[in-house]
Amino acid sequence: MDKLALCEANNVPLTPITFLKRASECYANRTSIIYGKTRFTWHQTYDRCCPLAASLLSLNITRNDVVSIIAPNVPALYEMHFSVPMTGAVLNPINTRLDAKTIAIILRHAQPKILFVDHEFASLTREVLRLLPFHDSQPHPLVILINEFDSTTNPSSKKLDYEGIIQKGKPTPFLLASTFLVRNENDPISLNYTSGTTADPKGVVISHRGAYLSALGSIIGWQMGIFPIYLWTLPMFHCNGWTHTWSVAARGGTNVCMRHLNAQEIYKNIELHGVTHMSCVPTVFRFLLEGGRTDQSHKSQPVQVLTGGSSPPAIILKKIEQLGFKVMHGYGLTEATGPVLFCEWQDEWNRLPENQQMQLKARQGVRSIALGDADVKNTETLESVPRDGKTMGEIVIKGSNLMIGYLKNPKATSEAFKDGWLNTGDIGVIHPDGHVEIKDRSKDIIISGGENISSIEVEKVLYMHPKVLEAAVVAMPHPLWGETPCAFVVLKKSEEELVTNEGGLIKYCRDNMPHFMCPRKVVFFQDLPKNSNGKILKSKLRDNANALVVKEDDPGSKKVHRENVKHVRSKL
Amino acid sequence: MDKLALCEANNVPLTPITFLKRASECYANRTSIIYGKTRFTWHQTYDRCCPLAASLLSLNITRNDVVSIIAPNVPALYEMHFSVPMTGAVLNPINTRLDAKTIAIILRHAQPKILFVDHEFASLTREVLRLLPFHDSQPHPLVILINEFDSTTNPSSKKLDYEGIIQKGKPTPFLLASTFLVRNENDPISLNYTSGTTADPKGVVISHRGAYLSALGSIIGWQMGIFPIYLWTLPMFHCNGWTHTWSVAARGGTNVCMRHLNAQEIYKNIELHGVTHMSCVPTVFRFLLEGGRTDQSHKSQPVQVLTGGSSPPAIILKKIEQLGFKVMHGYGLTEATGPVLFCEWQDEWNRLPENQQMQLKARQGVRSIALGDADVKNTETLESVPRDGKTMGEIVIKGSNLMIGYLKNPKATSEAFKDGWLNTGDIGVIHPDGHVEIKDRSKDIIISGGENISSIEVEKVLYMHPKVLEAAVVAMPHPLWGETPCAFVVLKKSEEELVTNEGGLIKYCRDNMPHFMCPRKVVFFQDLPKNSNGKILKSKLRDNANALVVKEDDPGSKKVHRENVKHVRSKL
CATH class of the missing domain: 3.40.50.12780 (ANL, N-terminal domain)
Structure with a gap:
């Protein structure tokens, strides 16, 4: 057994990039992308991604280089999920909802050689670049603009734009034959910054192997059948669209791209294109x-x-x-x-x-x-x-x-x-x-009198109330119990006839859950604070809750209490 | 990027053995196996496979050792697809339709340490062992009998049997925690002999990684949904049941096992258990x-x-x-x-x-x-x-x-x-x-006057004839065209009123395909010669076809012709 050695034929790196060549051969004339009036087939998508990869190589992009992109769910962002890793480089899709300062922190950390920018974010990017240090050891990235397809671009313009570098790309037979320059499946394919709320964001490095396996795991776990019509309601920059950027190619599906996310656009696209799948x-x-x-x-x-x-x-x-x-x-x-x-x-x-x-x-x-x-x-x-x-x-x-x-x-x-x-x-x-x-x-666990209270359990009950649109529950210090739940609630506007107040909601909670779990305080908000991915910022709500209570106990006893809490937490 | 090193948490070998522990935890009380009146849940299957693996380890089975099994589609053969590779050893499922001589050739080549034998094949195995050389450098494998579940076994008997070694097995916490001792996913998981018709069978060594990927690929390609009720009409010894031994576990499905394959049993099981999937x-x-x-x-x-x-x-x-x-x-x-x-x-x-x-x-x-x-x-x-x-x-x-x-x-x-x-x-x-x-x-390609004729294309037309049950087409030497198609046909018994003969079938072919593709000879058989997997033995039919024709040309010219054929073949 030991004498059997692997060879080129049976030792092929696992990478989702292979899904693109496969789709271009097995589903050549099926629609890969719909974006407004723009449509591509899988054959065309492959025929755009290969020249783009070739252009990146000619711009001296090489293994483990970072290529960043600031773009909403437009075809370019989808294509770059294949083109960038084809060259051995690492895709860094940046959350478009971040402010210039945070993006500057990310770029300083990721040190991309090239930064692709959708035209909608051109002025934001100028602001970002002003915040970036510039010196020989860390030059600014080369910025390439992604224009709208229907925009009239001046072909004689010397400024690089996305469509221009696709047109310029001349894929070598080697690139076309192998489709990718990945030699080790554990090499990085993507660099995704988490939405840190307290500290600087952390750069998660994922591998070709990991992306391949996760994409297959998602297809099987979600039972995504053949030829899905997939509506991009989830940002692709959000963990590579939970790997669906790649799994839709694996399934020969159609990517319905949307620049802006709202109910009207979602419902319109569902009807127009017969959407079968979406994530959000x-x-x-x-x-x-x-x-x-x-x-x-x-x-x-x-x-x-x-x-x-x-x-x-x-x-x-x-x-x-x-x-x-x-x-x-x-x-x-x-x-x-x-x-x-x-x-x-x-x-x-x-x-x-x-x-x-x-x-x-x-x-x-x-x-x-x-x-x-x-x-x-x-x-x-x-x-x-x-x-x-x-x-x-x-x-x-x-x-x-x-x-x-x-x-x-x-x-x-x-x-x-x-x-x-x-x-x-x-x-x-x-x-x-x-x-x-x-x-x-x-x-986020609330520890009250030694009992663990799941804030989600309390929120679930609040959501059952006909007047509640959104609810978030956090710990509020309590002199006797250590912590106690405090609820932040957004009420529905549409059900005006229903009136409620803090006392009413607390009573409702006491009728529907164990008393120790009930919020002792309810605060009504117009909107809950959220991060750029739409996650409720409980850390901010905790600051609010801390400010709300009358501090009955002296700082010394409070400190002791905090330590107790910590001890109990570590027992979970 | 280069500084990131893999660790125990993110560098887990790919192996389908993980599907079993997963099924025992995620689908614990769902039915894993139905075999006559015997039923197991996934929890029970796991609780049988771990002790079996422990027993194998205590019998000195170690990494890369071969463990052979001669058994039809009974639960033991299914379980051994997990237990044997759990120990790091290699499963060698042997085709039960082979004769003693061929099995002896396989065992001599594979050198298993243990041979599990279903009771139905006990006497065949005795014959096999008589044919095996026995000397210190290659001792006979330890033979372990697989009895029927309802057989009365003597618990005091010193003879090892399958249920006995499951009962004896004491899995260590380490085995249970890791579920497998696979450290390298490229290690072999299974050794499957191909049904060679001319030469000695070849032992195909497949890896844990390959089996994992193929199982996932089959789930996706076949769109095998969650919780299939899978009827074992395909022998598990046939390429590990095309990897469905493992993919059914991945899907939390139910394996309906059958000892004997016939229409009555198939239809009975389909109705009784609501079968959703089968391969054959x-x-x-x-x-x-x-x-x-x-x-x-x-x-x-x-x-x-x-x-x-x-x-x-x-x-x-x-x-x-x-x-x-x-x-x-x-x-x-x-x-x-x-x-x-x-x-x-x-x-x-x-x-x-x-x-x-x-x-x-x-x-x-x-x-x-x-x-x-x-x-x-x-x-x-x-x-x-x-x-x-x-x-x-x-x-x-x-x-x-x-x-x-x-x-x-x-x-x-x-x-x-x-x-x-x-x-x-x-x-x-x-x-x-x-x-x-x-x-x-x-x-099997037939080259007639420089034209390539696909024997399958000719067979397809023959199958369209209402009287034809089975058809196989091979090359027959022809003095002018080099080769010409010769058809071997089994007629249906059920449609007695239809009469056909050689001339009738040849005319039918001429009416339904290009003339150069038509068989010039039709031979009626009661049964076509087949190998142990049910594949028609075209090599034998070619011998028949060679014997049929009058050799009009002299050996010299024939030799020249053969060379031509070879040349054309290599041009395909």
Whole structure:
């Protein structure tokens, strides 16, 4: 056995770039991209990506170089998910919702050689570049503009633009034959900055191998069938669109791209192109619910929606499904190269009452086939929690689809990977049927009189109230109990006849959950503070909650209390 | 980028063994195996496989050791697909249809330490062992009997049997925690002997990585959804059941095992257990067609059937679908660790006339996502053939799912892997829509007057004749044309009123195909000679065809002609 050696034919690096050549050969004339009036076939997409890669090579891009891009969900961003790694370089898609200062921090850290910029973000980029230091050891990146397809570009202009460098690219037969210059599947394919709310963002480096496995894992976990019509409601810069940038190519599907995200555009594209699939963070559900769509539950072919991020309350899921969507809940992290838990539906559950079905659907589910292993562990004993749906622990995962590490941040990398697992920082339970349900972020758990309160559980009850549009619950210091829940609530405008106030909502909570879990304070907001990905910033709400309480105890006793809290936390 | 190093958490070997632990945790109480009255859950299957692995370790089985098994599709053979590789050893499932002499050749070559034998094959095994040399350097393997579950075994018996060693096995916490001792994903997982018809069988060594990728590729290519009820009509010893041994675990499905294959058992199991999926070689279609089943085309949920091997004629596909099956045609090789082409259906084709649909369905399709690349190449120029559906070339593939090589056969290994590809020896075309269609085995092509005739094309026309049950066409020497087609035909018994003879069939062929393709000779057989996998032995038929003709030309001119043929062949 030992004498058998691998060769060129049976030792092919795993990389999602192969999906593009395959699509161009197996699905050549099927539509790859729809963007307004622009349409490409898979053959055409391949015929654009190869010259683009050739041009990048002629601009001296080489292995492990970073190529950044600031763009919304336009075809260029999709194409660059293939063209950039084809050259051996690393794609760095930047969140367009960030401010100039944060983007400057990212660029200073990532040190891209080239920065592609969609025209909408040209002035933002000028501001970014002003904030960037410039010296020989760190020159500014070469900036290449991405114009709209229908814009009249001056062919004699010396300024480089995206379409221009595609036209200039002359792929060598070698590039075309091999389609990629990746020699080691563990080489980086993408650099994605997490939306850090407190510290500077961390650069997650994911590998070709990880991206390949995650893309296949998503196809299987979500059961994405052949030829999906995929609507890009999730930003591609958000963890490479949860790897769907690559999985849609693997399935020979159609990417319906949208520059701006709003309910009208979403519904228009769904009708116009027969959308079958989309992914989104739960924030998008708010758009959809307020988009004025009528009940669609009679439709036989709902749009399959994969959602992740914070757990959508059962009541929201139910409403969304009535509008013609079928939601699968998942769980993922940028550090895990996308989704790693999928709430796989069991047909027997169709016989359960609808509310119970929605509760099952709000769980995060079972692990992706791309993971090597997953568990929920007591963070102190490192033992697996019992499968009782009650005992909380930290979700830990391992697998070849996980990130290689954080760029230039060995401390954060080794903290994330300890004891042979990626420690997610998310607190969850395992149900007897094997499904994992997230109860909270480790730091969002509220510890009241020694009891762990999941802020998500309290939020779920608040979402059941007919007047509540959004709710977030955080810990508020309490002289007796240590911490106690404080709720921040946005009320619906559409149901004016319903009146509620703080006392009313607190009473509602006391009627619907154990008393120790009830918020002792409810604050009404017009809008909750969110980060650029639409995640509610609980850290800001905690600052608000801290300011709200009367500090009855002296600083000394408070300090003791904090230590207690910390101790209890580490026991989870 | 270069400073990022992989660690235990993000560098997990790819192996399908992980599917079992995952199934035991994510689908614990779902049924894993049904075999007669025996049923297991995934939790139980895991709880049987771990002790079995522990017992193998205590029997001194270690990395790269071979463990052979002679058994039909019983639970033990399924379980051993996990238990044996868990220990780092290599599973060698032996074709039960082979004779003692061939099995002895395999065992002499594979040198297993342990041989598991199903009770039905006990006397065959005694014969095999008599044929095996026995000396210190190559002792006989330890033989362990697999009894029927309901057999009364004597617990005090000192003889080892399968259930006994499961009971004895004490898995260490380490084995349970890691579930496998695989440290390198390129290590062998299985050793599968091909059904060589002329030379001694070759031992195909496949890797953990290859099996993992092929299993995922099959799930995606075949679109095997969650929780399939999979009927084992394909022998598991046949290329590990085309990797479905592992993919059913990945999907949390149910394995319906059958000891004997006949239409009655198949139809009974389909009805009893609500079978959703099965795979089989086209020979099984003959059973199904003669099984006396009535039209089922009204049924909304047909059984999904993946078939491969020789191309099933469109007319057979049509008849099979009327009996409640939905056929997907694929193409695979043991050397490629299972199926690598899948005929992915395009909804637009549903609007075509039925006969045209069946023709599309009889093509082998597009390449698996598990392959790195695939092509059809002119064997002389090594250039890709045009995508015209006409120009023939050899199908070549590359990818990490391919075999590591042939055991102790470097010559055959390097012949198979040349020019950076696995050369399949199969001759095909690429259609404009990217689908590959196999026209023949390289050696089965008939060259008549310089024209290449695909024997499969001629067979397809013969199968359209209402009286023809089976047909095989081979080359017969011809003094003028070099070669000419000769058909061997089995007629249906059920349609007695139809009478045909050689002249009638030849006329029918001349009415339905170009004259140069028509068989000049038709021979009627009661049964066609087949190998142990049910493949028609064209080599034997060629001997018959050679004996049939009057040799009009002298040996000298014939020799010249053969050389010409060889020359033309290499031009394909």
